Amino acid sequence: MLAKRIIPCLDVTNGRVVKGTNFVELKDAGDPVEIARRYNEEGADELTFLDITASSDNRDLILHIIEAVASEVFIPLTVGGGVRAVADIQRLLNAGADKVSINTSAVNNPQLVKDAADRYGNQCIVVAIDSKRVGAYWEVFTHGGRTATGLDAIEWAKKMEAYGAGELLLTSMDRDGTKSGFDLELNRAISDAVDIPIIASGGVGTLQHLVDGIREGRADAVLAASIFHFGEFGIEEAKRYMKQHGIEVRL
């Protein structure tokens, strides 16, 4: 049976992972390659790197990181952040990324999603949707949640599926960083509206939240950063908990 996936997310800036890590025996807590290796050993199903480098001068650093990780970690790697053109996608794939996540640029230029999916296949295009509840619906935000777009998140998800996205990464801006759990209603609404896999993100504070994301939110995968980075929970521990609660996982 297909397993539900757990995907740790590493926020990278200027070639270093930000947010702390509590891995014992880790020589360098900010080294993305070492952290990626450790997550892989713990049984992560995929890894996502989010490049939050502000300066374009240092953007190429992520390419070196992906190259290094791809040489020794043989699970799917997704990279997002600052992807603006097909040429950016080409560079990331050449460096060893398997999937590229597109967020702001998908809103600014939906054709980019179509062009990229046509050229490289749907399987490597992830569209990241950041949204916030506004009255009776969820509105799509860009630029890390700072810019409102007026787009309805459910309609936007359907459009991105039609444009060739192979997967959707849904982040609730209301829940992100709150540790109060995923926005289950949002995840369920979008999961029901599309046929492609969705990854729930934003708000994980406990292992039960991961279970809820899959059970109640109908997510196909769950992404989390801080609960793994700060060593509150291990990946394997999370998977065992999910398994105890009847969820198919890869152990």
Next chain:
Amino acid sequence: MSVDIAVIDYGMGNLRSVVKAIEHVAPALSVVVTSDPEVIAGAGRIVFPGQGAAPDCMREIDARGLRQVIIDAAQSKPFLGICMGLQVLFEHSEEGDADCLGILPGSVQRFPHEAMLDSAGNKLKVPHMGWNNVHQAAPHPMWAGIEEGARFYFVHSYFVQPTSPDVIAGFSHYPFPFTCAVATQNIFAVQFHPEKSANDGLTLLGNFVTWNPGETESACDMTGAACA
């Protein structure tokens, strides 16, 4: 100079992952990514990967004049197909109504929308993406060191339906059983991505670089195993 392993590049998707994984398991071998028919014809082993849509794959294979050299290689030396490199070995794909290489009898079809429900009635997504159990339909040197039911990473919306059940080397469930590995003579081809399937994937690739199809029978005789 001939190379040990040629990874066929026909412009469909990113080949870096598969090359990195082969280099990892076989650091002493020469591995090249190539679309040169002469290099492919002269290589000791062939890896035939591929992502994207069947009609595009076939168009790109023909645009590079690779059809015959792929057919020849598939009949003459250890040949590993991965993902689209499995699907286009068959006669026809429902995807874009594409005629494929026809090396193996059978067809390729999409996961039918109406069948995509789990036992609890929940919708199953397409593409089939993630880690699924691979059941070994028959013993094969390529499965050496890999547990029955081991999980491999999949991402695909279409699956192969071989005419002859004799070529089925492995199957998976989504939600019904479908063929995810085929084996015949010197061909072994898989729907999943060994290069993205952690240790079991590396084991499979390691098996490929030492697999000698000609010796399959005698090796099986020695162990008493029934070979497909």
